[in-house]
Amino acid sequence: xxxSIFAEYGPRLxxxxxxxxxCWLLGTVLGAALGLLIAVAQRYGGRSVxxxxxxxxxxxxxTPFLVQLFLLYYGGPMIGLRLDPLPAGLLGLTIxxxxxxxxxxxxxxxxxxxxxxxxxxxxxxxxxxxxxxxLLPVGLVSALPALVNFSIILTKETVILSIITxxxxxxxxxxxxxxxxxxLEGYLALALFFWGFVEVISRLGRRLERRITRHxxxxx
Amino acid sequence: xxxxxxxxxAFWPLTLAARYTxxxxxxxxxxxxxxxxxxxxxxxxxxxxxxxxxxLWVSYLRGVPMLVQLLVVFFLLPVxxxxxxxxxxxxxxxxxxxxxYISEIWRGAILALPRGxxxxxxxxxxxxxxxxxxxxxxxxxxxxxxxxxxxxxxxVKASSLVSVVGVMEITRxxxxxxxxxxxxxxxxxxxxxxxxxxxxxxxxxGRWLEHRMAV
Numbered sequence: 048x049x050x051s052i053f054a055e056y057g058p059r060l061x062x063x064x065x066x067x068x069x070c071w072l073l074g075t076v077l078g079a080a081l082g083l084l085i086a087v088a089q090r091y092g093g094r095s096v097x098x099x100x101x102x103x104x105x106x107x108x109x110t111p112f113l114v115q116l117f118l119l120y121y122g123g124p125m126i127g128l129r130l131d132p133l134p135a136g137l138l139g140l141t142i143x144x145x146x147x148x149x150x151x152x153x154x155x156x157x158x159x160x161x162x163x164x165x166x167x168x169x170x171x172x173x174x175x176x177x178x179x180x181x182l183l184p185v186g187l188v189s190a191l192p193a194l195v196n197f198s199i200i201l202t203k204e205t206v207i208l209s210i211i212t213x214x215x216x217x218x219x220x221x222x223x224x225x226x227x228x229x230x231l232e233g234y235l236a237l238a239l240f241f242w243g244f245v246e247v248i249s250r251l252g253r254r255l256e257r258r259i260t261r262h263x264x265x266x267x
Numbered sequence: 268x269x270x271x272x273x274x275x276x277a278f279w280p281l282t283l284a285a286r287y288t289x290x291x292x293x294x295x296x297x298x299x300x301x302x303x304x305x306x307x308x309x310x311x312x313x314x315x316x317x318x319x320x321x322x323l324w325v326s327y328l329r330g331v332p333m334l335v336q337l338l339v340v341f342f343l344l345p346v347x348x349x350x351x352x353x354x355x356x357x358x359x360x361x362x363x364x365x366x367x368y369i370s371e372i373w374r375g376a377i378l379a380l381p382r383g384x385x386x387x388x389x390x391x392x393x394x395x396x397x398x399x400x401x402x403x404x405x406x407x408x409x410x411x412x413x414x415x416x417x418x419x420x421x422x423v424k425a426s427s428l429v430s431v432v433g434v435m436e437i438t439r440x441x442x443x444x445x446x447x448x449x450x451x452x453x454x455x456x457x458x459x460x461x462x463x464x465x466x467x468x469x470x471x472x473g474r475w476l477e478h479r480m481a482v
Contacts, residue, residue: 105463105467106459106463109420109424109462109463109466109467110424110459110462110463110466111423111424111425111426111427111428111438111462112424112427113427113428113430113438114427114437114438114441114455114458114459114462115459117438117441117442117445117451117455117458118451118452118455118456118459121445121451121452121455122451122452122453122455122456123452125268125269125450125451125452126269126452203331203332203333204332205332206332206334206335207332207334207428209334210334210431217332217334217335230338230342231339231342231343231346234335234338234339234342235339235343237335238327238331238335238336238339241330241331241332241335242326242327242330242331245329245330245331246326246330
């Protein structure tokens, strides 16, 4: 195998990797934000709101990400939603991740001791303050392992964006493979790279978890 | 604007294509159960080398996006002299990816059984083989049913990726449909509906099995 092709296509691959990271981070942050909104709305919304959100969650979780992307990117223009590949991909990632994040937040909120919330009400905190000062800080700590876990799953979903021509790492690898007929080498290198990348961010994630839950471990 | 007749017309070709979605995910999980059982044995073995092999297997397959793995298998098979249709590469990839998750599901289920179960079996003089086949495995399998169904649902969704290598399953068929009718919205919406129906059925099956096999 000729290693020099990696040197020649290095800048492309590097820019692709940068875009992969960007998509992953933005997708995670926006998806988590939407998921959080859904979880809060489910908690405080009426029956009809809860039903609508539950249906949204079931539909998104029951359909493949690729089909969601196709609907958004190719079907969108038919209803006036014309997006470039990158914004379509980011919106797709946000929508795809939101129900999983919503479920994580929902169960984390449920795990917050009721006494804390009642104490908040007893001293006259408005509901919004209860969410911001009790549910979020206490719930986030217990949600952290699941949040880290799902954001790692999302890194792997970013490669699917290459299919709607977002020029991220997979797309650039494909480009290199097609130009130089190095399909096997290219994809194998990409696989090994991803393996290492996912291992590194899982370690970082576990370290972050330990750092944030330190106060719980030291006391128990 | 949205055309209801185009949307409804898309269902028939997509339902035909659903056979391949079910074939890839069904065969994938069946082979994945077999390979996964083998990997699980390695992961629980006393030999350090076996445990390392299992750990590497699981970490590679869970760390690399399935689309990348699919393309590696797709381009690797011909290089090592195995010329097979794309669907075989699709099934092989699905099976090995599933095996990594399934071995972890089973390992978790076996470790989740109370130690007292094994100890009681030993105490009443059961042989190790009987302890496994009569005490540990039946309970572990029952315990793992919900997660296995969940894995199958994930595989049905992941099988949309094999459209990339040209297997005519639901997603590929909806692409073809969109190409013929120039109406991507209806075609992909029909595909989404079909996936949703399959997955809701699987979820219902899972709840039923869980209810029946409750220990």
